[in-house]
Amino acid sequence: MACLHRRDLGMLVLRVGTGAVLAAHGAQKLFGWFGGGGLEPTAQAMEAMGFRPGRPSAAAAGLGEAGGGALLALGLATPVAGAAAAGAMAGAVSVHVPAGFFNQAGGFEYPAFLGFTAASIGIAGAGRYSLDHATGHRFDQPWVVAVAFLGSALAAAAVIGRRAQAQLDKQAADAAGE
Template identity: 50%
Template structure:
């Protein structure tokens, strides 16, 4: 058995990873009372993420696979990068509602992003598949590259969404 630190990291990974996995599975499969892929795609498209099906798939895979990998402690750094980036994008859809989740704010996706980043920074601990595999999928360079790539993609998605929303706003103004 590991130390109290390792046990704490396991609990954190299982809680955050499991919750994010469930959110992704709602999108991809309709599990846990989720909308499923078609309704998720329509919702994403209505929020300015075009095409909705591609964006629903990307966010669903990032959350499902990233959450499962965080929970297992496998490829923890890259998995955390995928989750953090996906949650950064999700936060942008809630920012107009303020901070608190009770009002539809960005509190929950921000908390997931911060938690995933903290897990990436501390590492998964000894009670993880990364420890068992001697971190073959969790090297420092992998974490750095993953954060650069996924946050670059997140910035692109956010920019494209804003362009779509601006275009829709201009179209409504002309009507």
């Protein structure tokens, strides 16, 4: 029994820590909190990175991070929260891939770590010290895990694919203009 409580306590710490980091990043994008730019500057940055249209892309990234992070921290609808955060981080990874793996060179290490952690929590479940447990796992059913992660994977693939195509189109237009 003590082992079960240790695991649940560990999940609580992991959920709250990961969720707080994700929620803070999302709040930067959405509201300009914690030194972030807010929605309009984030939309402009998203456009510059090839995510079009910029405003809906910025809102989706911010909501995936802030909403997914807050829900992870609370342990509520944990599969949906983990899938949403992981999907948002997949988009971030796609931006950082050209710089390689390590964060100090601008690589994808950090968003990949957050994404894998959020996905792991979403798959494993929130544990005993969570709102999912308090609500009888109403929002944490096996079918929710499958649907949430499938939906997130399809959405992330579409967004990343659309961005990649936009970059190819820009390169072709630049080459034709030279």
